[in-house]
Amino acid sequence: MRTALPLLSLLLAAALLVGSNGMHSTLLGVRGTLEGFGATEIALLLTAYYVGFVAGCRKAPAMIRDVGHIRAFTAFASIASAAAMGHALIVESWFWIPSRLVTGFCFAGIQMIIESWLNDRATNENRGKVLSIYRITDFTSATLFQAILPLFDPRSFVPFGVLTILISFALVPVALTRVSAPTVPSSAKLNLRKLWRVSPLAAAGSALVGLAASSYWAMSPLFVTGLGYRADVTGYFIGALIFGGALAQFPIGYLSDRTDRRYVLIGMSALALVIAAFLPVIAGLGVPALIASGLLFGAAAVPNFGLIVAHANDHAEPGEAVSVNGALLLLFGSAAAFGPLIAGQLIGLFGSAALFWWIGAIYLTLTVFGLVRLASRPAPQDAGSYVLVTRQQPTTFELDPRVAEDERPRESSPSA
Template identity: 35%
Template sequence: MMASFNSVRTLLVAIFMLMAGSGFLSTLIAVRLEQAGQGALLIGLMATSYFGGLTLGALKVAPLIARVGHIRAFAAFVSFYSASSLSYAIIDNVAVWTLLRFADGFVMSGVFVCLESWLNRVARPDNRSAILASYMIALYSGQAVGQFLLNLGDNAPALPFMASAVLLSLSVLPVVLTKIQQPTIEASAPFSLKRLYEASPLGILGTLATGVMLGAFYALGAVFVQRVGLPLSQVALFTSCVISGGVVMQYPLGRLSDRFDRRRVIIACMVVTAMLCAGIAMVREPLAIFAVGALFGGFAFALYPLCVAHSNDHLDESERVGASSGLVLVYSVGAAGGPMLGSVAMASFGPAGLFAAIGAIALAGALFGFWRMAVSKPVPEAEQQDFQSLPRTTPMAAVLEDEG
């Protein structure tokens, strides 16, 4: 593990700094809009704009990176994101912020493609899993730690945006100084959504539902915490607890799915997620909200890699990279729609409407899973592929997981 870490440590440092500097911006922007008296619908639209840019970027950035090279492309993407972060503090205009969030999503997709293709260049069959695990740790720990930068804005509203820009700018240094040879980007074969659904209906619809749920949470979780009366310092703690819970629970739930019919584990996660959403909507004690939130993250975050693994169980090895890439895009589409669903629910039913909507999607996913179990046979345990924890970033993550 340490040898694998050392081979890509410069990239992992860059990933950690990037996520620490950018991972809290969606929370910060939601908080600022809420404090300015903007409604949940506008806050949801802002998040939809970001996920829309992320989805488009996943489809379009690869030719640009191939043309100018990874180092130049990475520096350009991060430089724009750094300038964008400062722009939020300078320009107080909702329309401009919406355009900036779309551009942020697009360039962040480029950053992920650069880093994930670079990691894939270094990964070998004997260290691929260790490198992917290191990437996941750097990604989510940076995102969790970065949430606490929200607290810098108590007395200086511009300071969190400035801190974001500093961290993003510094993340360029490990990359431009790396000795790792630049890779080439090889596009995976296209995989039709019709073929993907025919292979694994629960895999693709479970992925879509997960995107809707987590897109709604990332967009409006901070708004929920504020509207139930918790201070800004606890907004950061709540978001960090959810992300941390998601990291901790993925591996044990994945290993459980390797031993049993994976559909049962997916359905169980959906049902438990719906129950936890009901709990979050009802409780008001801070410690209870944090504890239930961590459990919510644990079961909800596990759904994406579980659905990818279930889909892979129904595919030939040659099809898995293209299929996993397709599932990333399906997740992104769901994440783009989730904020609008959550914002409509909050506007209609108050703060609890967010988790009521997320819980309803989870319950619908569970019911669909029960139907699939009734009409189709399980994959024999001997034919199930080993579970692999995966980030929900770009199709290049699927390449990192599946090649070798």
């Protein structure tokens, strides 16, 4: 509690923004389905979000450097709030798609600011606690906001108005916080070649997980309605995905700190593959089965990007936070832009069940690639070398722009 209290304002802002953003994505999928949008149009909504997100990863650091964290946060959140309202005013795919691109750009900047701010206030002794509290806040708010979505008529103005209010309220704790803002970044270069040298598995894994994650976040409304359920049931299914990931986060992290993380990543990928293969059949047995299957799949799939980030940082040199974590984020977002497009085409050709067959194929690829890397570089005998002690702890979607180029060591670490 002592660790969380000084950061309460940032955590409150993160809760409002993460929860509202997840609710916004689901609401657009549900409303788009009700308005008769095709699978390709709905897929383009999330694709546009990730295209904007990647652009934000590249451009937001310069904006933060020019005006500071608080002013940049205010600008990003205000624009995101206006975009949410715009979706209620003009219900057309030609307007929604570019609006989602703008939202993605803004949330890249928002997440960058909050997460680098939390890391700036944390120390090596309490960084794990700070980021654990942040993840609990993230998952809890996302789950709660998904659960309240069925309370509103998705055809009405009300849920969009609620989203606008929530995003606007997120400005208040940041604007009034007494927590000093971090030093503005001098640079935030992203180096994909360096990431591949550090860990080919992390590089490939971040892209594959992004491809899978964007597919199930974007296309779940079509999957649920394709099974014959009402559109508002989608919120329960996505909430179960998020909650499953929250339940698995600490056990998986605990296990990965005590063994080669590649074992855990390969095992979780194989488990996600198996669950995805049977999920369309199980989910069609009723709402309780739908929620249970979402819970299981979320537990197997959602923590995987965190494992990949941790694995990459195990093999990175101290001082490479920007080049490694930023490159992971860029690969994740770039691949995620294509996931909904491919999934939408497959659903159109083979029906809603094709969504999780496609996701299963992605996790099959990740499992096989992980086994190949494991065979080429067996795990060391001393598993303790994989525990992060003095190095900056990774977090999902982290892009910390505080590490200068001249702080990076000359030696390189072995790839894995």
